[in-house]
Amino acid sequence: MNAQNRPKLELSGISKSYARGKLSHPVLDRISLTVRAGEFVTLIGPSGSGKSTLFRLIGGVERPDEGEIRIDGELSTGRRGRISYMPQQASLFPWLSVSANISSALTTAGVPAKEAAALADRWLDRIGLGGVAKQYPHVLSGGMQQRVSFLRALLMPRGLMCLDEPFAALDALTRADMQAWLLKLWEEERRSVLFVTHSIEEALTLSDRIYVLSPAPARVLAELEIPFPRPRRTDVWTEPAFVELKRQVLELLGETGGGQGR
Ligand SMILES: Nc1ncnc2c1ncn2[C@@H]1O[C@H](COP(=O)(O)OP(=O)(O)O)[C@@H](O)[C@H]1O
Ligand SMILES: [Mg+2]
Structure with a gap:
């Protein structure tokens, strides 16, 4: 090959x-x-099954x-x-402004300083965080820190992006916005993404394929192809095939009660 x-x-x-x-x-x-x-x-699997370990x-x-x-x-x-890696806990440098947290990561990865600063500010504006660009991370809510950390991973010039529960700390509305935004961006750029989530709906909405993991020690229980055409919108939720795939994943995770894994 x-x-x-x-x-x-x-x-x-x-x-x-x-x-x-x-x-x-x-x-x-x-x-x-x-x-x-x-x-x-x-990757979807119970808490403690080793997903973050795999990312490290x-x-x-x-x-x-x-x-x-x-x-x-x-x-x-x-x-x-x-x-490009977004860890489960947002790990922003407390001594750098929000904007510098992004631009310094980009310059370390080889982006020229001016371009990095412009990219950081333009994108912070685009995700509605332009107002806090000059602030330090500690004044931001957990959800805002997570969005900054997500943006930093997204802008890194790397062909493979690993996102570890990027939206876990967000409220439902912001989460839906970020999902739609990631979906749109990914459909434009087609980067390779490895993603971890606890939300079966999120997995089915975003992914081409899903690996279902067992409790630790984690094994691959199943690999599922997600057939919905692109561009994809969140209205796939109502399709019978979506409901059937969701049932399959719940069964694999041993949660026929209908809750989501934690
Ligand atoms: N550095 C470490 N030292 C010892 N145990 C660890 C370490 N990192 C993770 N573990 C253990 O490995 C298991 C899997 O953790 P983790 O990868 O965070 O799971 P997940 O991300 O799927 O929730 C847990 O039991 C956790 O306690
Ligand atoms: Mg984890």
């Missing part, structure tokens, strides 16, 4: 355990998955005990700086 037809991201046989006292606590059990170029792939491995912040990570076909296990 040449580099062009290789998946953007390939995980093969990833296992990871953490020490708990004298015992070893397995978190990931031989996870294999792919994200193709331009594909939107979502992909980001090269930690190393797996076993298995390989390839980005654009290149062995990337334990290598940093190859993806």
Whole structure:
């Protein structure tokens, strides 16, 4: 296979355990998955199943005990700086303004300083945060910090974007806005995305494919193709095929009661 037809991201046989006292606590059990170029792939699984751990491995912040990570076909296990990554907890620098939090990340990634500053300010305006661009992160609500962190990941010039529950701290209306906004942007740019969410509706609305994970140690329980045509809008929720897929995911997660995994 040449580099062009290789998946953007390939995980093969990833296992990871953490020490708990004298015992070893397995978190990931031989996870294999792919994200193709331009594909939107979502991981859904119970809380504590190892999703954030998997993201740290992909980001090269930690190393797996076993298995390989390839980005654009290149062995990337334990290598940093190859993806744009939004961690589950917004990690903004408290000593930098909101705008500088974004622009400094972009300059570190190679964007010229002037362009980075202009991009940051233009996009903060576009998502309704222009008014707080010069403020420091601590004056922002959790939801606003999450949006800034999301914007920072989105603007990073990287072909693979990993978003770990990017909308979890947002109220329902803002969340719907951000979903629509991400969907529109993604449909324009077709970046490769690996996304984590607890919301089955969110997963089904945004994704091309979904991997359903078991409780820890996480295994891949199922891989589902989401067939709805693009551009996609949130009105797919009412389609019978949507309701059926939702039922399948709930069943896989062992929650036939209808609640969403936490
Ligand atoms: N650095 C760490 N040291 C020890 N245990 C950890 C560490 N990071 C995560 N864990 C454990 O690994 C499991 C999976 O955590 P996590 O990846 O955050 O799950 P998820 O994101 O799916 O909710 C949890 O039991 C958590 O306590
Ligand atoms: Mg997590």
